[in-house]
Amino acid sequence: YAAPKNTYLYKDDILNFRVRDDDVWVLTYPKCGTTWTQEMVWMICHDADSALARSATIMDRFPMLDTPDGAEISRLAARASPRYIKSHLPLCLLPRGLLHSKAKIIYTVRNPKDTSISLYKFFQMMEIRHMDSSFEDFMFYFTEQT
Known part of the structure:
Protein backbone atom coordinates (compact mmCIF):
# COMPACT_ATOMS: atom_id res chain seq x y z
CA TYR A 1 0.00 0.00 0.00
CA ASN A 111 -8.06 -12.24 -0.11
CA PRO A 112 -5.95 -10.06 -2.50
CA LYS A 113 -8.22 -10.86 -5.45
CA ASP A 114 -11.29 -9.62 -3.56
CA THR A 115 -9.37 -6.62 -2.24
CA SER A 116 -8.19 -5.55 -5.70
CA ILE A 117 -11.67 -5.83 -7.24
CA SER A 118 -13.24 -3.93 -4.35
CA LEU A 119 -10.57 -1.22 -4.50
CA TYR A 120 -10.95 -0.88 -8.28
CA LYS A 121 -14.74 -0.51 -7.97
CA PHE A 122 -14.32 1.94 -5.07
CA PHE A 123 -11.89 4.09 -7.06
CA GLN A 124 -14.28 4.11 -10.01
CA MET A 125 -17.22 5.07 -7.80
CA MET A 126 -15.24 7.85 -6.08
CA GLU A 127 -13.61 8.97 -9.33
CA ILE A 128 -10.21 8.56 -7.73
CA ARG A 129 -6.99 8.59 -9.73
CA HIS A 130 -8.88 9.00 -12.99
CA MET A 131 -10.12 5.42 -12.96
CA ASP A 132 -10.89 5.31 -16.63
CA SER A 133 -8.19 2.67 -17.01
CA SER A 134 -8.93 -0.99 -17.56
CA PHE A 135 -8.98 -3.45 -14.71
CA GLU A 136 -5.83 -5.02 -16.19
CA ASP A 137 -4.00 -1.68 -15.99
CA PHE A 138 -5.26 -1.19 -12.45
CA MET A 139 -4.02 -4.69 -11.49
CA PHE A 140 -0.58 -3.87 -12.86
CA TYR A 141 -0.46 -0.79 -10.60
CA PHE A 142 -1.98 -2.70 -7.66
CA THR A 143 0.61 -5.50 -7.82
CA GLU A 144 3.52 -3.11 -8.36
CA GLN A 145 2.57 -0.98 -5.32
CA THR A 146 1.76 -3.75 -2.88
Missing part, protein backbone atom coordinates in the same frame (compact mmCIF):
# COMPACT_ATOMS: atom_id res chain seq x y z
CA ALA A 2 1.37 3.36 -0.97
CA ALA A 3 0.41 5.98 1.60
CA PRO A 4 -1.25 9.13 0.24
CA LYS A 5 1.41 11.65 -0.78
CA ASN A 6 0.20 14.23 1.75
CA THR A 7 0.70 11.71 4.57
CA TYR A 8 4.44 12.12 4.15
CA LEU A 9 4.10 15.75 5.24
CA TYR A 10 3.02 14.43 8.64
CA LYS A 11 5.29 11.40 8.73
CA ASP A 12 7.29 12.56 11.75
CA ASP A 13 4.11 13.48 13.64
CA ILE A 14 2.76 9.99 13.00
CA LEU A 15 6.05 8.21 13.78
CA ASN A 16 6.34 10.14 17.06
CA PHE A 17 2.67 9.82 18.01
CA ARG A 18 2.51 8.72 21.66
CA VAL A 19 0.82 5.34 21.90
CA ARG A 20 -1.01 4.53 25.10
CA ASP A 21 -1.23 1.05 26.57
CA ASP A 22 -5.04 1.17 26.51
CA ASP A 23 -5.30 2.22 22.85
CA VAL A 24 -7.19 -0.04 20.48
CA TRP A 25 -5.90 -0.03 16.89
CA VAL A 26 -7.55 -1.44 13.78
CA LEU A 27 -4.98 -1.80 11.00
CA THR A 28 -5.95 -2.86 7.50
CA TYR A 29 -5.15 -2.47 3.86
CA PRO A 30 -7.96 -0.42 2.24
CA LYS A 31 -11.12 -2.35 1.33
CA CYS A 32 -10.33 -5.27 3.64
CA GLY A 33 -13.24 -4.93 6.03
CA THR A 34 -12.01 -1.94 8.01
CA THR A 35 -15.43 -0.51 8.82
CA TRP A 36 -16.89 -3.89 9.80
CA THR A 37 -13.90 -4.58 12.03
CA GLN A 38 -14.09 -1.14 13.65
CA GLU A 39 -17.78 -1.55 14.36
CA MET A 40 -17.35 -5.04 15.84
CA VAL A 41 -14.42 -3.98 18.02
CA TRP A 42 -16.17 -0.84 19.23
CA MET A 43 -19.36 -2.75 20.06
CA ILE A 44 -17.43 -5.47 21.93
CA CYS A 45 -15.57 -2.84 23.95
CA HIS A 46 -18.85 -1.03 24.75
CA ASP A 47 -21.01 -4.02 25.73
CA ALA A 48 -22.95 -3.88 22.44
CA ASP A 49 -24.58 -0.58 23.40
CA SER A 50 -26.29 0.22 20.09
CA ALA A 51 -27.83 3.45 21.42
CA LEU A 52 -24.35 4.71 22.29
CA ALA A 53 -23.07 3.58 18.89
CA ARG A 54 -25.82 5.53 17.11
CA SER A 55 -24.95 8.69 19.05
CA ALA A 56 -21.78 9.24 16.97
CA THR A 57 -20.52 8.19 13.55
CA ILE A 58 -17.94 5.45 13.23
CA MET A 59 -15.47 8.15 12.12
CA ASP A 60 -16.04 10.02 15.38
CA ARG A 61 -15.81 6.87 17.50
CA PHE A 62 -12.86 5.38 15.61
CA PRO A 63 -10.89 8.18 13.87
CA MET A 64 -8.23 7.54 11.25
CA LEU A 65 -4.68 8.51 12.20
CA ASP A 66 -3.45 9.02 8.66
CA THR A 67 -5.81 11.59 7.18
CA PRO A 68 -4.40 13.46 4.17
CA ASP A 69 -4.36 16.79 6.03
CA GLY A 70 -2.90 15.40 9.28
CA ALA A 71 -5.77 16.95 11.25
CA GLU A 72 -6.59 13.87 13.33
CA ILE A 73 -3.10 13.52 14.83
CA SER A 74 -3.47 16.31 17.39
CA ARG A 75 -7.15 15.49 18.03
CA LEU A 76 -6.26 11.86 18.75
CA ALA A 77 -3.38 12.90 21.00
CA ALA A 78 -5.78 14.98 23.11
CA ARG A 79 -8.50 12.36 23.23
CA ALA A 80 -9.42 10.65 26.50
CA SER A 81 -8.51 7.01 27.01
CA PRO A 82 -9.20 4.48 25.78
CA ARG A 83 -8.68 5.70 22.23
CA TYR A 84 -9.91 3.78 19.20
CA ILE A 85 -7.70 4.41 16.18
CA LYS A 86 -7.68 3.07 12.63
CA SER A 87 -4.98 3.26 9.98
CA HIS A 88 -4.22 1.99 6.49
CA LEU A 89 -0.51 2.76 6.83
CA PRO A 90 2.12 0.03 6.51
CA LEU A 91 3.96 -0.97 9.69
CA CYS A 92 7.05 1.09 8.80
CA LEU A 93 4.99 4.31 8.86
CA LEU A 94 3.05 3.64 12.07
CA PRO A 95 4.08 5.17 15.41
CA ARG A 96 7.41 3.79 16.60
CA GLY A 97 6.04 2.91 20.04
CA LEU A 98 3.09 0.87 18.80
CA LEU A 99 4.71 -2.56 18.84
CA HIS A 100 6.44 -1.86 22.16
CA SER A 101 3.23 -0.90 23.94
CA LYS A 102 0.44 -2.95 25.44
CA ALA A 103 -2.04 -1.40 22.99
CA LYS A 104 -4.46 -3.80 21.37
CA ILE A 105 -3.86 -4.27 17.64
CA ILE A 106 -6.43 -5.86 15.38
CA TYR A 107 -5.04 -6.52 11.92
CA THR A 108 -7.60 -7.48 9.29
CA VAL A 109 -6.67 -9.03 5.96
CA ARG A 110 -8.67 -10.11 2.94
